[in-house]
Amino acid sequence: MLWVWVMVMAQAVKGEPSGWQPNPELVKRLSERRPDVIYDEAKVPPYTLPDPLICFDGTKVTTPQLWWQKRRPEILEAFRTHMYGRAPIAKPPGMRFEIFDLDRNALNGRATRKQVRLLFVGKPDGPSMDLLIYLPNDAQQPVPIFLLLNFFGNHAVHPDPAIHLKPVWLAGQLVAPTERARGRDPSIPVEKILARGYGVATAYYGDIVPDFPDCFRHGVFATFDHLFGEKRWPDAWGAIGAWAWGLSRALDYLETDPDVDAKRVVVLGHSRLGKASLWAGAQDERFAIVISNNSGCGGAALSKRKFGETVALINRAFPHWFCDNFKRYGDREEELPVDQHLLIALIAPRPVYIASADEDLWADPLGEFLAAKAADPVYKLLGTDGLPATTMPPLNKPVMGTIGYHIRSGGHALTEYDWERSMDFADKHFKGTK
Ligand code: GTR
Numbered sequence: 001m002l003w004v005w006v007m008v009m010a011q012a013v014k015g016e017p018s019g020w021q022p023n024p025e026l027v028k029r030l031s032e033r034r035p036d037v038i039y040d041e042a043k044v045p046p047y048t049l050p051d052p053l054i055c056f057d058g059t060k061v062t063t064p065q066l067w068w069q070k071r072r073p074e075i076l077e078a079f080r081t082h083m084y085g086r087a088p089i090a091k092p093p094g095m096r097f098e099i100f101d102l103d104r105n106a107l108n109g110r111a112t113r114k115q116v117r118l119l120f121v122g123k124p125d126g127p128s129m130d131l132l133i134y135l136p137n138d139a140q141q142p143v144p145i146f147l148l149l150n151f152f153g154n155h156a157v158h159p160d161p162a163i164h165l166k167p168v169w170l171a172g173q174l175v176a177p178t179e180r181a182r183g184r185d186p187s188i189p190v191e192k193i194l195a196r197g198y199g200v201a202t203a204y205y206g207d208i209v210p211d212f213p214d215c216f217r218h219g220v221f222a223t224f225d226h227l228f229g230e231k232r233w234p235d236a237w238g239a240i241g242a243w244a245w246g247l248s249r250a251l252d253y254l255e256t257d258p259d260v261d262a263k264r265v266v267v268l269g270h271s272r273l274g275k276a277s278l279w280a281g282a283q284d285e286r287f288a289i290v291i292s293n294n295s296g297c298g299g300a301a302l303s304k305r306k307f308g309e310t311v312a313l314i315n316r317a318f319p320h321w322f323c324d325n326f327k328r329y330g331d332r333e334e335e336l337p338v339d340q341h342l343l344i345a346l347i348a349p350r351p352v353y354i355a356s357a358d359e360d361l362w363a364d365p366l367g368e369f370l371a372a373k374a375a376d377p378v379y380k381l382l383g384t385d386g387l388p389a390t391t392m393p394p395l396n397k398p399v400m401g402t403i404g405y406h407i408r409s410g411g412h413a414l415t416e417y418d419w420e421r422s423m424d425f426a427d428k429h430f431k432g433t434k
Pocket of ligand 1: 270273297309314317
């Protein structure tokens with residue numbers, strides 16, 4: 001049934017001139033450069049997606065109750081077992097927060113800046129994550145807030161000289177950043193976010209675990225993996241699981257901050273951190289809105305299409321991102337009991353926004369759209385409007401239902417356009433509460 005629908009969709013996409021199509025020259029160029037990678041839609045193999053509304057034992061999900069009691073838990077469990085792995089601990093009982101900076105007159109009086117150290121086991125010399133928070137002073141508080149991890153350290157997010165310089169991982173070592181590294185990362189337009197009435201909270205992903213294959217000796221892995229016993233389990237968390245866990249711990253803090261509306265936290269992430277934001281939003285229902293930007297393979301894109309980055313390629317390049325069980329599925333995507341539409345469906349009925357980029361074929365934009373669309377029946381079952389599009393929308397023409405989607409011009413990045421549309425989406429869903 002779903003397969004027939006996918007075929008119809010593929011046809012519709014082909015015959016729909018107004019919908020986005022990849023640039024044929026780009027397809028040709030990329031295919032020549034990487035003949036082992038599918039960049040040409042015509043080479044996508046036939047595939048069948050697991051029906052989100054049919055349980056693994058064949059039971060049809062006809063009511064929201066069946067979704068909540070049977071289907072959702074088994075999908076969550078399948079992602080833990082086969083893909084992202086499981087965290088050995090939820091909120092650590094000894095976790096403490098230290099607000100080590102509070103300035104109500106930051107950014108020329110426009111913002112309140114806070115820096116909070118999350119001491120994961122309560123010890124100052126133990127593992128910690130620093131959360132950098134800016135809140136708009138001219139908005140009604142408590143404010144809705146965007147939460148995201150960053151790639152280069154909090155000091156890189158903004159030139160504000162008061163941002164603490166915490167060591168970051170460089171070539172496998174923790175290195176103290178220099179003054180010159182301030183404000184080098186243009187991916188979070190702090191002032192623009194504040195101007196639209198949102199706060200923003202961010203933490204360096206390397207504070208949780210570093211991003212290299214030998215990461216298991218560091219960060220929260222080093223602290224908590226003994227809970228698995230003598231050896232890591234084949235379904236023990238990988239780095240994406242740990243980053244998602246860190247996002248939930250950040251939310252634990254935000255729930256204690258009276259200036260923040262913890263019921264309106266938007267979790268957002270780009271690329272590998274978009275995979276983490278989806279997984280965080282899927283597991284932790286406290287996140288009000290979930291946004292994935294160019295998350296691709298292991299994020300919003302369907303694995304079974306084998307378009308662009310595949311399971312084999314991602315496991316080879318990043319053996320630490322997923323659990324060991326996921327390695328079984330390299331070149332055997334058809335055997336995966338889940339696909340990424342089910343990850344999106346886990347977020348239902350909460351709003352989810354998937355953003356692709358025209359030149360980012362590695363991340364399979366059409367596969368991201370089709371995953372969003374294939375999650376729609378769950379959103380409908382739970383009483384929302386789902387994704388109001390049947391075919392891929394044109395470039396730079398976002399679709400916004402409870403599921404939203406856009407494909408913008410340009411390459412793999414978190415751009416101002418992505419932020420503006422993400423905030424439009426949040427405005428739409430927080431309307432009346434903001
Ligand atoms: C790429 C990786 C993608 C994507 C990206 C990123 O090298 O293949 O899955 O996550 O990195 O995080 O920038």
